[in-house]
Amino acid sequence: MTALLETRGVWQRFGGLVANSDVSISVGRGEIVGLIGPNGAGKSTLFNLIAGVLPPTQGSIWFDGENVTNLPAAERCQLGVGRTFQVVKSFETMTVIDNVIVGALVRNTVMRVARRKAYEVLEFTGLAARADVLASDLVPAEKRRLEVARALATEPKLLLLDEVLTGLTPTEAQTGVALVRKVRDAGITVLMVEHVMEIVMPLVDRAIVLDLGKVLVEGKPADVVRDPKVIKAYLGDRHAVGA
Amino acid sequence: MDKHFAARRRRDLIIAAVLAALAALAPLFVKNVYIQNIMVLTLMYAALSQSWNILSGYCGQISLGHALYFGIGAYTTELLFTKFGVLPWFGMLAGGGIAAVIAMGLGYPFFRLRGHYFVIATIVIAEIGLLLFQNWEWAGAAMGITIPVRGDSWLKFQFMRSKLPYFYFALALCCLAWFVTWWLEDSKWGFWWRAVKDNPEAAESLGVVVFNSKMGAAAVSAFLVAVGGAFYAQFLAYIDPESVMGFQFSLLMALPAVLGGIGTLWGPVLGAAILIPMTELTRSYIGGSGRGVDLIVYGTLIVLISLALPQGLVSLLSRSKARGATR
Numbered sequence: 001m002t003a004l005l006e007t008r009g010v011w012q013r014f015g016g017l018v019a020n021s022d023v024s025i026s027v028g029r030g031e032i033v034g035l036i037g038p039n040g041a042g043k044s045t046l047f048n049l050i051a052g053v054l055p056p057t058q059g060s061i062w063f064d065g066e067n068v069t070n071l072p073a074a075e076r077c078q079l080g081v082g083r084t085f086q087v088v089k090s091f092e093t094m095t096v097i098d099n100v101i102v103g104a105l106v107r108n109t110v111m112r113v114a115r116r117k118a119y120e121v122l123e124f125t126g127l128a129a130r131a132d133v134l135a136s137d138l139v140p141a142e143k144r145r146l147e148v149a150r151a152l153a154t155e156p157k158l159l160l161l162d163e164v165l166t167g168l169t170p171t172e173a174q175t176g177v178a179l180v181r182k183v184r185d186a187g188i189t190v191l192m193v194e195h196v197m198e199i200v201m202p203l204v205d206r207a208i209v210l211d212l213g214k215v216l217v218e219g220k221p222a223d224v225v226r227d228p229k230v231i232k233a234y235l236g237d238r239h240a241v242g243a
Numbered sequence: 244m245d246k247h248f249a250a251r252r253r254r255d256l257i258i259a260a261v262l263a264a265l266a267a268l269a270p271l272f273v274k275n276v277y278i279q280n281i282m283v284l285t286l287m288y289a290a291l292s293q294s295w296n297i298l299s300g301y302c303g304q305i306s307l308g309h310a311l312y313f314g315i316g317a318y319t320t321e322l323l324f325t326k327f328g329v330l331p332w333f334g335m336l337a338g339g340g341i342a343a344v345i346a347m348g349l350g351y352p353f354f355r356l357r358g359h360y361f362v363i364a365t366i367v368i369a370e371i372g373l374l375l376f377q378n379w380e381w382a383g384a385a386m387g388i389t390i391p392v393r394g395d396s397w398l399k400f401q402f403m404r405s406k407l408p409y410f411y412f413a414l415a416l417c418c419l420a421w422f423v424t425w426w427l428e429d430s431k432w433g434f435w436w437r438a439v440k441d442n443p444e445a446a447e448s449l450g451v452v453v454f455n456s457k458m459g460a461a462a463v464s465a466f467l468v469a470v471g472g473a474f475y476a477q478f479l480a481y482i483d484p485e486s487v488m489g490f491q492f493s494l495l496m497a498l499p500a501v502l503g504g505i506g507t508l509w510g511p512v513l514g515a516a517i518l519i520p521m522t523e524l525t526r527s528y529i530g531g532s533g534r535g536v537d538l539i540v541y542g543t544l545i546v547l548i549s550l551a552l553p554q555g556l557v558s559l560l561s562r563s564k565a566r567g568a569t570r
Contacts, residue, residue, distance in 0.1 A: 051448060077450035089445035091438050093506070102438045105431050106450035114431075115248070132247075154449055 010059035034204035082156030084147035090135035103153030286413035292511035293420035294467035300506035302460035303440025308365030314488030316472025335473035342469035387483025504555025
């Protein structure tokens with residue numbers, strides 16, 4: 001079976017800056033894949049390329065057997081790519097349920113059906129009690145969950161999570177981890193960018209480490225964290241020898 | 244919770260029906276032609292502001308150039324009538340259609356502009372439109388067009404003896420604009436517009452085609468405003484560029500919505516009900532020398548509203564109502 005998502009030799013340059021160079025990764029159906037790397041490694045850029053915020057300078061992106069390199073974000077969403085934003089982008093003047101309805105409308109144009117779908121998603125993500133609250137009144141952890149809920153309402157095949165677990169209290173993070181597992185168990189493939197290694201590593205099936213815009217290492221989380229190259233990228237030369 | 248929502252929608256509809264019925268009965272008690280005139284204008288501006296609110300309130304694309312569509316509605320109707328004998332009813336629809344097409348044509352480049360740049364572009368375009376009509380000989384240039392009035396006729400939509408037919412038409416237009424808003428509010432378009440206003444990037448990631456939703460809002464908004472312009476032309480029986488395309492119309496469409504609550508269902512009607520009678524009364528009491536005093540009144544009101552009640556007057560009605568209004 002072909003991979004659900006594949007990037008083939010993707011480059012992204014911003015003027016003289018190379019954010020991604022020759023990145024080829026693939027994500028299989030039903031996997032939870034972690035995309036990690038130090039600050040400035042090009043994770044967010046790659047994420048935006050996959051979500052369709054901008055087209056890559058060079059290379060191609062394949063989703064579900066289709067070349068989506070030049071498709072805009074809205075069309076990728078229709079094909080089944082859902083995403084969250086690192087800096088939450090709730091619709092602040094709308095209620096929680098209305099935020100989610102926007103997502104649900106991609107697959108259901110009948111309002112009643114979209115609304116029911118949105119309630120289901122809120123229940124799934126544990127936000128049902130906050131349905132009629134304005135998004136601007138949510139606490140940060142709830143806003144993160146709303147991002148996930150909204151993306152799930154689009155019924156994605158692939159969910160892109162951009163640092164949804166970063167900056168949460170340990171309890172909130174555990175709830176988040178449980179939610180990501182639940183999402184995968186519902187048959188949705190997950191690609192997540194994360195900073196906090198302790199949280200991500202037990203969660204993901206596979207980790208891809210980016211450094212300086214390139215794929216440094218990829219493999220099982222247990223192997224990746226022991227890899228000298230990864231330790232070097234994160235901590236510098238001295239520590240790599242000790243490992 | 245679903246039921247709760249449906250109940251709120253039904254309640255809005257019932258309130259609107261009751262208000263419309265009461266308004267329809269008003270002429271039975273108000274015989275004063277001057278007051279009737281104010282009522283006609285109030286209903287017309289409520290309708291215009293409600294239409295402006297679709298693009299600028301719901302979709303968040305603030306336009307200060309809607310006078311262009313108002314003027315296009317007026318000119319299309321009267322040019323078709325005086326030059327080709329086309330009945331105003333058809334002219335009205337033609338004007339609406341032309342305005343909608345122009346709104347989309349202008350939207351094509353301008354919807355790529357953000358925030359203030361978009362607002363400035365709308366002002367400039369409306370001013371250019373005004374200049375074009377002032378210099379367009381065939382359309383009467385600065386002299387304008389006098390509509391030949393030959394007695395009362397529903398067919399030609401012109402009435403000399405009574406203002407009542409105009410009153411009922413303005414009421415119908417107001418109801419139409421309100422109902423269109425009510426209906427769109429709980430539709431895919433309504434949700435798309437609010438999402439685009441709040442955060443276009445997030446909207447795009449959820450499958451919203453931002454550009455198309457702006458185009459849709461612009462077309463609906465311009466169509467309804469042009470129908471209002473056609474009405475106004477018939478009501479005045481004389482038009483010139485300044486009197487149907489002047490900047491004050493753009494302002495008078497925006498202000499009621501801002502005062503009442505921008506992007507809300509009831510804001511424009513509420514705002515117009517307060518603002519328009521107040522303007523007309525100040526103008527007549529202060530008289531000819533007071534031209535401009537009404538502008539001072541607007542200015543003061545807007546400053547007060549934006550300081551004390553940025554969500555507009557509807558946010559006063561009650562908290563649950565305010566929440567409903569912003570939904």
